[in-house]
């Protein structure tokens with residue numbers, strides 16, 4: 241066996257134990273910031289370095305694509321390029337890949353389409369219509385949610401009836417569910433849930449296939465295990481049955497996806513499923529100050545159902561958490577923006593050190609306006625993702641048609657987009673024909689002469705078919721995807737119609753399509769085997785969280801859900817009001833307060849150094865100003881680590897807002913006392929050798945006079961002067977051990993340290 245790698249010493253004793261314990265089931269349940277993700281990362285590097293497994297024998301499952309990418313990069317730094325061959329990604333992306341290889345065995349082709357929530361909603365809407373339900377009365381989204389829940393619980397359509405029939409809605413769902421499954425199969429399409437459920441079917445029906453993957457995945461690792469649902473639990477259990485080298489890490493206190501079927505029991509059951517399972521606790525938090533951890537702890541211990549865990553830190557006490565008591569949401573956003581500017585100026589943070597976290601996406605709007613007005617750069621994570629935009633989905637639907645012509649849902653989407661005279665009536669006739677003959681819509685189009693269709697529409701159909709066939713030929717002949725896309729945009733008249741419309745909206749759409757072309761070119765240049773089907777499957781799994789760029793000098797705005805697993809030096813948790821955080825009840829469903837509290841715990845534990853809570857006394861809702869009560873969570877936080885700051889505008893407006901608000905102890909003019917002893921920059925990921933040199937952007941450059949830095953060879957020192965610009969910037973540094981040196985900033989490979 242090779243000698244142990246040096247990198248093992250980047251870990252504490254418990255973490256090392258978890259890494260060295262390579263054989264057999266391993267469970268790590270530990271608090272936020274205790275290095276769970278880090279352990280997984282190092283464990284993978286260790287397995288490869290110790291030659292326990294080749295990279296492509298290891299399966300690692302993460303919650304976002306971005307988390308997978310980061311982990312892979314880090315492993316690459318530790319052991320080199322081999323890491324690229326790991327099976328690493330979200331459940332969806334890994335299993336969509338397996339399905340691509342095995343699709344034929346369960347009646348699909350490897351070119352199957354992936355339906356996002358929107359596509360499957362459209363398919364359900366269509367089915368509701370065909371079954372003479374009015375989609376305005378029976379909301380497709382509701383049916384979709386029920387079907388999705390059933391799938392994740394692995395309830396087959398045939399058994400839905402037995403399980404659920406209590407109401408008309410259940411009846412309708414039972415009816416539609418079976419048809420929906422049929423329709424998707426007919427369309428050679430899978431929805432997001434299928435990507436988890438179909439592998440189980442595949443493995444159950446084909447023992448040999450299961451064995452092949454059981455053999456392959458000698459080691460399986462899962463991050464954020466508390467948020468896996470029943471289907472995910474089952475599929476990984478099946479795969480791990482042979483070697484039983486399954487390592488799962490999670491934190492029951494951070495389970496925040498029960499509405500998507502995540503099941504905390506998966507953690508609890510792990511020990512009973514694997515009696516030989518070893519459990520290793522991690523107790524040291526490396527992320528946050530003592531004050532932040534104390535706040536987090538005081539919150540989570542209010543929940544009845546929490547596993548007992550210890551979490552402590554060696555980090556400083558840090559600043560008290562500031563509660564911003566605001567008049568309304570504009571006041572709130574303004575104060576947050578002011579604090580960002582001030583902390584940046586006084587403590588040397590970069591914009592990317594800040595995050596604004598909220599409970600629901602719409603809260604970002606006022607922040608966007610305010611930040612724009614005040615010149616605070618930001619990046620918004622969430623909302624409508626690029627690939628969900630209408631024009632992008634249209635173009636992708638065209639492309640899908642080239643490889644999966646039986647996909648009716650995508651075909652219907654663009655058959656008359658742009659308008660080519662195939663109206664609703666004609667489409668209805670064509671669909672009826674398809675249903676009657678039990679064939680796909682595309683087959684009907686190909687043989688349009690056989691049916692009695694309105695003549696001008698028939699002509700359009702013929703032209704459409706010949707255009708698609710022509711493009712298919714190009715694809716077969718190996719013509720480049722980018723050229724095919726361009727041709728398609730031209731021949732379909734799609735671009736022309738946008739240009740003719742000539743509205744600001746159509747111009748934006750055009751720009752988005754050009755951006756899509758960039759994505760296609762990039763994909764073609766950076767893949768060994770750039771097939772259209774792998775492109776389409778890959779991008780249909782891109783989520784908005786994946787786009788977040790932590791190096792971009794901008795404040796991050798996202799929901800707490802999206803922030804899971806991430807960390808930021810300064811965090812603002814905003815909108816801490818009753819009926820917002822915790823959320824108000826929807827459709828008379830009872831709010832799961834314990835889950836809301838866990839969500840608040842997740843929010844708090846994203847913060848490394850400075851944390852703000854904020855709430856408003858009034859907020860606009862449906863165009864009217866409403867009074868708001870501060871969140872119960874604010875009263876639950878240990879009082880000795882928070883201090884309240886009442887906004888000046890509350891004083892001015894105090895006449896119209898009295899009553900049940902708690903009077904805050906501090907006056908509106910209080911300023912936080914900054915702790916000047918604290919370092920300017922915290923050294924991050926020391927072992928990763930990340931060197932941030934922002935010489936292109938002096939604004940963000942941390943290598944200013946006074947900064948403490950470390951040099952590979954000369955060790956630690958302090959910048960005492962600086963001259964020149966851009967690439968020519970020079971710094972004079974006084975090194976503790978080597979004395980004074982003048983260095984070119986660009987080549988010096990300096991790291992800012994705390």
Ligand SMILES: Nc1ncnc2c1ncn2[C@@H]1O[C@H](COP(=O)(O)OP(=O)(O)OP(=O)(O)O)[C@@H](O)[C@H]1O
Nearest residue numbers: 250251252271272273274275276277278526527805
């Ligand atoms: N032994 C260690 N030495 C130095 N830094 C560490 C150590 N372990 C973890 N860290 C750092 O602490 C931070 C938190 O680690 P990590 O993200 O792995 O925690 P986690 O348990 O996965 O947190 P979460 O529950 O939020 O997902 C990271 O910046 C990580 O690099």
Ligand SMILES: [Mg+2]
Nearest residue numbers: 276277278805
């Ligand atoms: Mg983590």
